[in-house]
Amino acid sequence: MKKAIVVGATSGIGRGLAKILVQHNYKVGITGRRQELLEEIKKENSENFVVRNFDISDYLKSILCLEELAEELGGLDLLIISSGTGFLSESVDYSIEKITIDTNVTGFTLVADWAFNYFLKQNKGHIIGISSIAGIRGNQYALGYGATKAYQINYLEALRFKAHHLKAPIVVTDIRPGFVNTAMAQSDKIFWLSTVEKASKQIYTAIQRKRKVVYVTNRWRIVALLMKILPRFILKNI
Secondary structure, eight states: OEEEEEESOSSHHHHHHHHHHHHTTEEEEEEESOHHHHHHHHTTOTTTEEEEEOOTTOHHHHHHHHHHHHHHHTSOSEEEEOOOOOOOOSSOOHHHHHHHHIIIIIIHHHHHHHHHHHHHHHTOEEEEEEOOGGGSSOOTTSHHHHHHHHHHHHHHHHHHHHHHHTTOOEEEEEEEEOOBSSTTOOOSSOOSOBOHHHHHHHHHHHHHHTOSEEEESTTHHHHHHHHHHSOHHHHTTO
């Protein structure tokens, strides 16, 4: 039986992936800030879900819980970083952006580094980061969210390069969702909205194929290409 940890499994894509992994014979450690939601998931398969409650912005507790989970699972093959937050705001407000940075940058880096070093020590493993298509260009409606997702995209790529340089068999996958029907889908410009179930199934397929970069759903690759080539004078008026 393979072993996985899903960081940020209380809702949305993280929750969807945790359930799919158990269905495919994984034993899964699930984490999040809301203990009651984790226990709710565990009730569905108490033998194959292991729960740890922590906030990834809490350095000491995060490290301790990740170590405990890996030990209780009996090893680790796969770690998914699905924790994330972001806010729409008309104003430029540091107090709002700091919440996003603490989770999407500081917490993300903490978990990614822990996983990389764990897999480096055992000489195998797979890291999946749920970034976003929003990380491709700046976003005036969610300044911190887009910027922190750009950080994640680049950090995951850097880890991939690091694994190659070290000749370490560590796979690093960057998942870039478009709009998925979760609490994060706050914009009034939503289109091509995917269900969590559909998105989770596509991500699981990408995990099995050990893909490097994946857009979810697949049609968002077209939007990503357009976002990369559109000149700034067009983007700033969208």
